[in-house]
Amino acid sequence: MSQPAAPRSTPPIGITAVGAYAPDKIVTNEDFAARLDTNDEWIVSHTGIRERRFVSEGEYSSVLGVRAVQNLLERFPDALEGVDAVVCATATPDALFPSTAALIAGQLGLRGAAAFDVSAACSGFVYGCSVAHGLILAGAATKVLMIGADTLSRVVDQDDRGTAILFGDGAGAVVIGEVPPGYGFESFVLGADGSGADSLYIRCMATQLPSGLQMGEFTGMNGREVFKFAVRVMVDSGKAAMHKAGLSASDVDWLIPHQANIRIIQPACDRLGIPLSKTVVNLERYGNTSAGSVPLALAEAVQDGRIKDGQQVLMVAFGGGLSWGAGTFKWYDSTKHQAARSVPAEVTA
Template identity: 65%
Template sequence: MKNIGITALGMYVPERVVRNEDFEGRMGIEPGWIEARTGMRERRFSAPQEFASDLGVKAVQDMLARDPQALDGVDQVIYATCTPDAIFPSTAALVAGQVGLTGAGAFDLSTACSGFVYGLSMARGQVLGGVARKVLVIGGEVLSKAIDQDARDTAILFGDGAGCAVVGEVPDGYGMQDFVLGADSAGGPALSIGHVATQFPNGLPLPAGASMNGREVFKFAVRVLGDSGTEVLEKTGLSNNDVDWLIPHQANVRIIQAAAERFGIPMEKTVVNLAKYGNTSAATVPLALHEAVNDGRVKDGQQLLFVAFGGGLSWAACTMKWWAGAPSLKPAAEAQA
């Protein structure tokens, strides 16, 4: 069987920085409360005319600046997002047309915060099945445009950003090993952003904007992150002691701490960057991976474990042996040397 892994990485976050103080003063929130409860200090907001496709294009451009040949052979584009530019055309197609991939297959994937890991699974399957040679997978969001900025329970949590990866063949011994994907619509009312429908299939109302039951989401997240991560390690034939880095969805530092404790993986081996970016939904995993690769934490041959949860309610986990043989997969200091 072919070995399929990540062959290139890129990322982009908007220029505008929104700090906790910007919410605390306006909403009457006690100073320090947001960071204490979430671990977040700031997040990025996109410009008024900057949308998911724009963020995706800039993430790809960042990748190409490090590796001009990164898109060679790419014949499919997957954009994981819950804030697409439009219902159609797909945001993936809009990005493809701007980065020289016109004619490539392109589609959007909607599993919210689990989307990037879902996208890696889809890409691996397409390459293994011979449908594609390489696949560009993007996770990106402009949640600042979808969230009511006066809603205290959600506005403080979410930010904008995008990360991308090219998925293709890698040398023997490297690449993606196993996946666990799941969803349970019964939990949908706990975390949703409405659009066309006005109610769920069970008759419960579907709010037009973002809606979240924080307590229920917290309990769900800790459970499924632990369960899915444990399951994918067992499928791969690994234990928690084999994991060099846990790279989780960046939703809340308390959720990450609880999940890491459940795995028995110390926080010192867990990548956390939500203090800078907040919850960027489908972008959190690629942003965290890119940062850990860029600063030299993630090294060639290390064992990675990705875990994520999101609206749907959905979850995803992946094991991967990291290959660092391409220019954008090396630490920034090494690449500049």
């Protein structure tokens, strides 16, 4: 009689490399004021956004994703070695199939790697990190390239003042794999409430939602309902993720929230007990980039040195679905550890 297989060890799993990309085209509040009934002061006071990036002709989500990975490789040149799965979180895929993840993998030369998309709108990056974590835990992958990329400027009515001013295009990319003890992911909290679908949606195949709501050509949003939902779920999911990880608000070095609106971020920070000074906010320059939002902010804070090796990070997001997600991890600065390993023994003695 055969013996059962020994349980597989599960080493810590975390983010080992990060990069981001935003298109070159800058669209300012003045650009909207020139043709819509609005102005820079109103937009900044109501959203915190001063400018955003829009894709140009020929730039799609896969292009942004590839460029985010190229930015990642500038600092982490060996990061793609051993990658055997590619996951892309996007609400604006290049095509229904092939997946945007497969298109990105093909352009990066990752032949044979599993590749698929995750659709959870602005919560997509947190969902994707959880999926990548699970793939590795299950033994289905050993190293995952995870991308969040969206081109919302293509699906938003640029003549609708209520939505046009909010959204921009961007992408972020991370590599997820084994990290040393004491680092990596500690908890995830994911959820969705499909009964709120009428409040935030992008039409694809159907012309109406199950509720009977007729969907137009562009993104639909009930701003008041989304606001109330967003503050509540960002706080609830953030607290739940901290609780699962055995953390309190004082343990968190950095909060990375979905960059939707400063009027959502500020009350969420207050209720989480995390000051704005410990919160990564860059929406004034990028607006809401959906699945690109959290990784763009993460990459920026890592690259400018705010997030340091061993620091505790909480990420929280919400989006269409209606969906939400939160996760905690300790940042592993692989460049710092690689440099330490490369120093001759006599120097470190």
